[in-house]
Amino acid sequence: MKDNLPRKRMVNVGMGILGVVISLDGLTMPFRSHEMTTIPVHHLLHSGMAAGAGLLAMALAANLPRRDRERGGWVLPAVLAPVAGLALMWPSEYAYLMGHHWLHFLDHLGIALCSLLAVFAAQAYVRGLGWPTLVYQHLERSQQSGHPAAGDG
Amino acid sequence: MIVALAVCALGGLWFLIRRHIELSRPLAVLAWALIMLGVVGVIVATLVGRFGGLYTFLYPLPFHGNWPGWSTGVFLIGLVLVNVGWMIWCLQMLGAVLRAFGGLRGALAWDYVWHRQAFQAAGRQPPPPEAFPALVAGFDGLIAGMDATLLGVSLLVRWLDPRVVINPFWAKNLTYFWAHTFANLIIYMLAALIYVGLPYATRRSYHISVVLVIGWWSSMIFILTNYFHHLYMDFVQPGILQYFGELSSYLTAVPVTAVTVFSALMPVWQSRTRWTLGAIFLYSGLIGWVVGGIGAEIDASVPFNLHLHNTLWVPAHFHTYLLGGCLLFVLGWVFLLLESRSARETSGIMRGTIVALSFGGMIVFLLDFYFGGAYGVPRRYATEPAPGPILAQIATVGAAIMLAGFALAFAEGLRLRWSRAIDRPLWPGELREEASHEG
Secondary structure (H helix, E strand, C coil), rough: CHHHHHHHHHHHHHHHHHHHHHHHHHHHHHHHHCCCCCCHHHHHHHHHHHHHHHHHHHHHHHCCCCCCCCCHHHHHHHHHHHHHHHHHCHHHHHHHHHHHHHHHHHHHHHHHHHHHHHHHHHHHHCCHHHHHHHHHHHHHHHHHHHCEEEEEE | CHHHHHHHHHHHHHHHHHCCCCCCCHHHHHHHHHHHHHHHHHHHHHHHHCCCCCCCCCCCCHCCCCCCCCCHHHHHHHHHHHHHHHHHHHHHHHHHHHHCCCCHHHHCCHHHCCHHHHHHHCCCCCCCCCCCHHHHHHHHHHHHHHHHHHHHHHHHHHHCCCCCCHHHHHHHHHHHHHHHHHHHHHHHHHHHHHHHHHHHHHCCCCCHHHHHHHHHHHHHHCCCHHHHHHHHHCCCHHHHHHHHHHHHHHHHHHHHHHHHHHHHHHHHHCCCCCCCCCHHHHHHHHHHHHHHHHHHHHHCHHHHHHHHEEHHHHHHHHHHHHHHHHHHHHHHHHHHHHHHCCCCCCHHHHHHHHHHHHHHHHHHHHHHHHHHHHHHCCCCCCCCCCHHHHHHHHHHHHHHHHHHEEEEEHHHHHHHHCEEECCCCCEEEEEEEEHHHHH
């Protein structure tokens, strides 16, 4: 049991670092890439960034004290944050955002924060619910690739 | 009909799981309130706004009708609210089984199935039967809820910004994935009432078994993939998914239904079952589950689906399992509660009248749907070809008789409720103990 503790901590730190790297890559993308991709590819990139933010959330939630009871206040953010995150993936605005890097950055920041909040909140509500939320969210965003905008090239 | 029975199932399962672990009441009330608010939205959009995009609201129909734009918006917001309430309930249920039964491994009874000797040697107990509907509904419901979130947000964005164009086939897959999973889960959730209610009626305990657990695992996976049978006519759907849809349709229903029904019959055999209205409704619900399930499997088989697709066969099967299965499970449960807490009993004449009217009318009502489907009468047509009209007239008589039976049952329920004398909640353990003292 004692041997497992440092290993768990190492896994958490590794997961957190991986999450930060993926999230930072997604957040800084608007300043590094100025080419318009297709909407499905753009949404796939968002889903990758959301997964990174989710990993970071799981690493952060590992520090929450163990508790057998529900933390009921966390349910609403766990359910509503993905709604807000999806609303930020408004396909018809991408062309405008591609020309305004800071706005695009803020959009990515919002998507990443929504993912982070949803996964952290689910894990905070009841330990163990963070992982399914992370996977569901990742699938949700990647599935939005079936959502082409008018004039999607 | 679907949301009404779903709310019954949510409440029933929540009540049963709360016997094992503490659950937050405000959260449950919040989930219920959001669902009700969503229902109000749908009613306003439909009755006031004349929204006519059907309950399937397949894209792009909601945006191309002869109704005002606001009614589409209110309808979609209503659905999103229903889904938010549903997801809160799913998170609560999944969280409850994870907490109560030792995480996912414990809730799945993994060690009970694969390492049984060590499991028993350690003195461990598998989760009770009602935990499996909670796990399956919580887990699959969350996936379906995420799907509905994606669909709902996409449609709302399209409503606010007509420049956004959605892939209709993608939207159809999402719509049926959510709607079919949601509707399908109702009967699986209500199976929990069987697991707890039958021991009360028969005074025998309901044993968990490896076969039952594996049946629930099968349902947990295949409930998520059986919706493909709604897309047999969509030629652009990859062929492999169509085969998978047919296979999933059988693997979802057959294992758990067969095991549950068979194991529900066992406690009755040579038991001292008191055939009260509660017990009769619960048992008759099993018949509706089986008949409606077989009707669904027939329609989910590709050669039959070629003939039955979009005919009255479709409402035939879902009315059978919703009306003749789910509703009877709910009524059975309610009557068991009433009978266990009332000083009065239902007379034999009243019981016989209720049973004859309810089931007689229901059989006439449902059979006409099946005949119509078998004759190829299409559904959702304002003017039906023959023999649709005559069958509809006969079915109306059946429905009226059935409603008279349910009205009598309602009056009898009120009578039992007014003579409440004994407060004896449904705790099978205590009841078994009581029965053993009597013996």
